[in-house]
Amino acid sequence: MRFAIPSARLPGGPTTTALRRLVAANALSSVGDGARFAALPLLAMWSTGQVFWVSVVAAASRAAWLLAPVIGTLVDRIPRRRSMVGGDLARCVTLLVLFAVVPIVRPPVVLLVLLAFGTGVAEVFFDSAAQAVVPALAADHELERTNARILAAQITGTGFIGPPLGAVLWAVWHPLPFLADGLTFLASALLLTTLPERPAPGGTEDHERGLRGLVRGTWAGLRFLGQDRTLRRLMVVVAVLGVGQQAVYAVLVVYVEQRLGLPPYGYSLMLVAAAAGSLAGARTAPGTVRRLGSAWSLRASVAVSALSYLVVAVLPRWPLVALMLALNSAGVVLWNVCTVSLRQRLAPEYMLGRVTSGYRLAAWGAMPVGAAAGGALAQHTGLDAPWTLAGLLLLACLPLLPGAASVRPGQDDPVPPAR
Numbered sequence: 001m002r003f004a005i006p007s008a009r010l011p012g013g014p015t016t017t018a019l020r021r022l023v024a025a026n027a028l029s030s031v032g033d034g035a036r037f038a039a040l041p042l043l044a045m046w047s048t049g050q051v052f053w054v055s056v057v058a059a060a061s062r063a064a065w066l067l068a069p070v071i072g073t074l075v076d077r078i079p080r081r082r083s084m085v086g087g088d089l090a091r092c093v094t095l096l097v098l099f100a101v102v103p104i105v106r107p108p109v110v111l112l113v114l115l116a117f118g119t120g121v122a123e124v125f126f127d128s129a130a131q132a133v134v135p136a137l138a139a140d141h142e143l144e145r146t147n148a149r150i151l152a153a154q155i156t157g158t159g160f161i162g163p164p165l166g167a168v169l170w171a172v173w174h175p176l177p178f179l180a181d182g183l184t185f186l187a188s189a190l191l192l193t194t195l196p197e198r199p200a201p202g203g204t205e206d207h208e209r210g211l212r213g214l215v216r217g218t219w220a221g222l223r224f225l226g227q228d229r230t231l232r233r234l235m236v237v238v239a240v241l242g243v244g245q246q247a248v249y250a251v252l253v254v255y256v257e258q259r260l261g262l263p264p265y266g267y268s269l270m271l272v273a274a275a276a277g278s279l280a281g282a283r284t285a286p287g288t289v290r291r292l293g294s295a296w297s298l299r300a301s302v303a304v305s306a307l308s309y310l311v312v313a314v315l316p317r318w319p320l321v322a323l324m325l326a327l328n329s330a331g332v333v334l335w336n337v338c339t340v341s342l343r344q345r346l347a348p349e350y351m352l353g354r355v356t357s358g359y360r361l362a363a364w365g366a367m368p369v370g371a372a373a374g375g376a377l378a379q380h381t382g383l384d385a386p387w388t389l390a391g392l393l394l395l396a397c398l399p400l401l402p403g404a405a406s407v408r409p410g411q412d413d414p415v416p417p418a419r
Contacts, residue, residue, distance in 0.1 A: 034162015064120030221354030277326030
């Protein structure tokens with residue numbers, strides 16, 4: 001397998017200011033997403049009093065990814081900046097509606113499900129466009145660094161700042177987190193309006209409008225993903241990554257209390273360790289790719305993730321578990337930085353929206369399977385079994401990346417891997 005990387009599409013590259021604004025907008029949107037992830041389940045529980053409906057509302061926000069290939073096609077037909085601004089403004093309006101409704105009446109669960117799904121759709125628009133716009137703003141050799149900065153901003157917002165902010169504001173006054181969320185999305189939208197406007201790239205199959213044109217465009221994106229050998233293999237591996245990760249995290253709260261014997265706050269400490277590992281991974285990923293090249297970095301990320309799971313399965317000691325979760329998260333971020341940059345290089349610019357969304361559908365679509373498998377294994381085999389399953393599945397994926405020619409950013413031809 002060869003990762004053939006073309007040279008940068010847009011010579012000269014835009015200003016550093018535009019990239020900084022893009023990173024800042026991603027950070028603001030991520031804070032809003034993180035606060036919403038914390039506050040919306042609290043609102044669902046307060047409104048309905050039933051755990052079942054809490055899970056339904058949470059699932060509704062993620063169900064939007066089922067529409068990702070279609071949304072990606074729309075993103076490819078709209079200027080990237082417009083998709084991001086629209087996604088932010090849609091979330092802003094939705095959350096301000098909640099801010100206005102909550103002081104008056106407890107929102108019915110149907111409204112919460114619809115609003116959760118709507119914000120999820122807006123999130124898919126924003127995320128797909130945000131990844132697709134990067135090659136137009138960064139030189140080829142800067143893709144890994146830029147994507148790592150965006151990932152770090154997203155991790156900080158959704159992992160460290162947003163959730164505690166949403167929970168604290170909820171405790172102060174129930175409508176308050178939704179006002180804060182809406183304002184973060186508004187600020188992100190205003191920041192994005194300062195980016196240079198570029199027309200939608202548009203491919204040959206995008207000239208046909210209406211439902212038929214939408215279907216043809218979506219199919220063209222899925223066909224490109226299926227026919228490209230590199231992207232096809234990466235989709236298989238990312239689906240396995242999703243299964244393994246969710247198999248572990250679906251039962252992690254139970255594992256921490258029953259297997260490790262930690263108090264309830266131990267679960268939060270494990271999540272903090274994982275988030276810290278993600279930030280460390282985002283910081284070190286560009287340098288790793290520079291030294292090893294994309295292909296060997298991908299192999300290293302899969303191997304590290306697999307070994308971290310297996311170490312926990314053999315040695316379930318809480319300091320080691322925290323360290324392995326951090327190491328695993330760093331490996332996952334390295335994988336994400338590599339694969340996002342490879343998609344941006346391998347896919348035509350006019351197809352980046354649908355390639356991004358179709359690829360991410362493979363990851364998100366596999367996660368419920370992993371969560372169900374992890375729960376079943378933990379119930380019938382033991383709490384160590386999900387870790388073993390995750391590690392073995394990832395080790396089985398390594399042959400999908402055999403002896404790949406290592407390509408360093410900005411180079412057109414494969415070079416021997418670093419030793």
